[in-house]
Every structure is written in C-alpha cells, then in structure tokens.
Amino acid sequence: MxxxxxxxxxxxxxxxxxxxxxxxxxxxxxxxxxxxxxxxxxxxxxxxxxxxxxxxxxxxxxxxxxxxxxxxxxxxxxxxxxxxxxxxxxxLPSELAAADGPAPLVLAVSASVGEYRPGDLVWLRQLAPEEAQSAINRDCLLPRPGGRFAFGRLIDRRGTLVGLLPPGAGQKQVVVDNPAWIAVAMMLVRPL
CATH class of the missing domain: 1.10.260.40 (lambda repressor-like DNA-binding domains)
Known part of the structure; x- marks a missing residue:
C-alpha cells in the first residue's frame, strides 16, 4: 500500500x-x-x-x-x-471533504448563467453559519424556506442576514435570513 x-x-x-x-x-x-x-x-x-x-x-x-x-x-x-x-x-472532489463533516453538495448547471455553462457541476463544501466570513466573495449555495435555494457570490453578512449576488447579468441581490448552512464552491467540474 x-x-x-x-x-x-x-x-x-x-x-x-x-x-x-x-x-x-x-x-x-x-x-x-x-x-x-x-x-x-x-x-x-x-x-x-x-x-x-x-x-x-x-x-x-x-x-x-x-x-x-x-x-x-x-x-x-x-x-x-x-x-x-x-x-x-x-x-476526487468527494475525497477532499472533511472526514467528520457533511458530505459535499453538488449543484448541476442546466443553463448558461454568468460564467457557468450547461453540464457544469459545482462541488460545494458546507460551512456552519459562524464560518460564513471565510466565504465572502466566493460563490455559495444557501437553503431558503419552502425547499428553495439561493446561489451567488456571498457579498454581505450582517447578523443573521446573508446577501448573495446571483451570477446572471442584471439580477438583484438576494438576502436570506438565518440560513441553516452555507455551502461554498470548492471545485468546478466542466465536461469539454
């Protein structure tokens, strides 16, 4: 071995x-x-x-x-x-995950949005809310009420409010109140 x-x-x-x-x-x-x-x-x-x-x-x-x-x-x-x-x-991205932490999450891209192309897989690592400062200016996925999600560049964190700037042109900032977790992008897998 x-x-x-x-x-x-x-x-x-x-x-x-x-x-x-x-x-x-x-x-x-x-x-x-x-x-x-x-x-x-x-x-x-x-x-x-x-x-x-x-x-x-x-x-x-x-x-x-x-x-x-x-x-x-x-x-x-x-x-x-x-x-x-x-x-x-x-x-492999799954082998880079923390041993005692949650398994990585994957966001599949189905349409061109910002720099992302159809077929891209964005591998994300979950952070506890108190670790959010380390994800400032990085793409993140957040859970929202009703089984929905928000995705974009983490631009602001004030108290329980988290601000994301979506990757699409002309989209407005999304604010999520007290998300259960924040998943920060760690790897992009793009088929050629």
Whole structure:
C-alpha cells in the first residue's frame, strides 16, 4: 500500500510547511516529506494527525498498489504544458471533504448563467453559519424556506442576514435570513 498524502496535499493547494503547521501538535515539513515518500513509516497515529490536518478521512490517505487511478501528468503554465517529473494522482472532489463533516453538495448547471455553462457541476463544501466570513466573495449555495435555494457570490453578512449576488447579468441581490448552512464552491467540474 502506498500513501496519497502528497496528492491530497497538492489538490488542496498546501505546501509541506502548511501541512506540518496544520498538524496537532505541529511537526516539521521534513517529517511530512518523509511520510509522503515512505522514508518514514505512516503509523495509524500519523494517519489520524495528517487526515485531521487535511480535513479528510484518514483511510483516504492510503491506496492499494494495484488500483489504477486518474493521474496528473502535466501542468499548464504560461509558457505551455509542462511535464511533471513524477505524475501524481488526481484526487476526487468527494475525497477532499472533511472526514467528520457533511458530505459535499453538488449543484448541476442546466443553463448558461454568468460564467457557468450547461453540464457544469459545482462541488460545494458546507460551512456552519459562524464560518460564513471565510466565504465572502466566493460563490455559495444557501437553503431558503419552502425547499428553495439561493446561489451567488456571498457579498454581505450582517447578523443573521446573508446577501448573495446571483451570477446572471442584471439580477438583484438576494438576502436570506438565518440560513441553516452555507455551502461554498470548492471545485468546478466542466465536461469539454
């Protein structure tokens, strides 16, 4: 079995130092690097610490050697596509969800609205209402009374009122009073 720490860390945009600092208690970037490469044994304790720091299920840090997964083989830079020295595994959006939190939500786009196209899937991560400040100026989905939803750029949070600017041109701000949760967009999946 090999571990997927590097793949998940890079998918979340973290450096070795970021992950080391997020561990409880904090560790060093060198230790994380050794765990990623297998130079240091990945114990159950380390799996739990790193899983918590990455906000994923610790079991998702491991994969069987014989399982073939999608791989990232190149990165598109300003100068064009560049080959990676070592391909890495592409991590599914559902595997990036917090281990102890709610499962990700997905908003399916059926018509062109703003920057979104038909067929797009917007993967969202639920936040508790008190975490809403971290979602300012990001696209969010909110529940509304009667089984309805509001979607748009979170532009305002005052007390229990949350203001969204819908992605369509010319649409007015939507205000939702005391939503049960706020789901912030974390990934866009677009078929070509």
């Amino acid at each position: 090999t571990n997927r720490i590097r793949d998940i860390r890079k998918a979340k945009g973290l450096t070795l130092a970021d992950l080391a600092a997020a561990c409880d208690p904090p560790t060093t970037a060198q230790t994380i690097g050794r765990l990623e490469t297998g130079m240091r044994s990945l114990s159950l304790t380390w799996m739990n610490r790193i899983g918590t720091a990455l906000e994923v299920d610790p079991a998702s840090l491991m994969r069987a050697e014989d399982s073939e997964r999608a791989r990232i083989v190149a990165e598109l830079a300003a100068t064009g596509p560049e080959a990676l020295t070592t391909p890495r595994e592409a991590v």
